Amino acid sequence: MSSVGTSRPPPFLRKAVRATLILAPLFGMNFLTTLYRPPEVCDDWSRAYDILKNVVDGTQGFFVALLFCYLNGENEVVDFCWNLCMENLALEKEGVNPSRVTHCVATHGHYDHVGNMNLFQDAKWHIVGFTVFQPRDKCYLHPFECNEPFIVDDWVRILPTPGHTLSDVTVIVDAVEGMGTVAVAGDLFEKEEDVEDPSLWIGAGSENPAKQKENRWKIASMADWIIPGHGPIFKVTEKHRDNLKSQLP
Ligand SMILES: [Zn+2]
CATH class of the missing domain: 1.10.287 (Helix Hairpins)
Structure with a gap:
């Protein structure tokens, strides 16, 4: 890749x-x-x-x-559903204890992606789009605007991918066993079907469609799998990439 x-x-x-x-x-x-x-x-x-x-x-x-x-463990949680019970159940199922979470990431600031952040008050980092905050310390101004990735550890990095909002980020996880590179993309992708049918993501709201097209292509060209904002995880195929490339402005 x-x-x-x-x-x-x-x-x-x-x-x-x-x-x-x-x-x-x-x-x-x-x-x-x-x-x-x-x-x-x-x-x-x-x-x-x-x-x-x-x-x-x-x-x-x-x-x-x-x-x-x-x-040595860095635990990240990305994008929180709004319903408290659902969130707790999901974490429990994955064996994640909220107090052990070190990085708390919402890909952007829309209400359906930031609920329950309060569960992770012990996290070292809270990241909402381009805003980076260390709860017990101070605000950290990371230069996402300059296309600078935020490095979590050797395998996880956060990339600026504006479009849906002007400060969206995508979490890239490398070397996931049996999968390769996985992108947690928030609403950069609504669901797999929006690759074929761009009206699905444009209709869901885009503050900068041209930028979003660019970043959709960028993420699809580096990821083996994408977790979209509102649909199941999907494998990125060459057909997806060709499709996204043909939609570039
Ligand atoms: Zn959104």
Whole structure:
């Protein structure tokens, strides 16, 4: 898949480099205690050495789990339905605890995409369209206007995709197992059928149809799957891409 506006190395490569840099020393940390071994005499120093060695050996797995399973996780929730019960059910089904969510993204500010943001008061970042806010800190002015993506982590980035509103964003998730690149596009796409029938997305409201056409093509050219604002997820085919390209202004 082509990717737009980025020269980053592929996610699997970054993942491998990071894992090597962090995991290699962690897996080898038990050998630190072999750098110096006290003489085989039964004194306080050798007893302390034995305790230290056992602690380091015994907690190695714990530190690996802590770093990779608990401290390294970035959880994102994108676009919130309006109905509180539905939202809680959906989160529960996915095994997401609202207090563990770090990034809270609404693709744009329309009421049907921002409900229940209050569930995620512990999130580090709240993003609504081009507006980025750190609840316990301060407002952060990210240059979406300059086409600058907001990088969440090695696999997730947020791209400016105005059109439906002038400050829409799309969340791009790379290297999703069995899928490839997935775009959470909000109302940039209403549903799969609007690729064939543009009256569906234009009729739903577009503040800048020319920009929206451009960004629909941009996202379809980089994504394998698209989650539209008001329809089920769909696989992007070459026919979709040809169609969207032919609609460019
Ligand atoms: Zn909308």
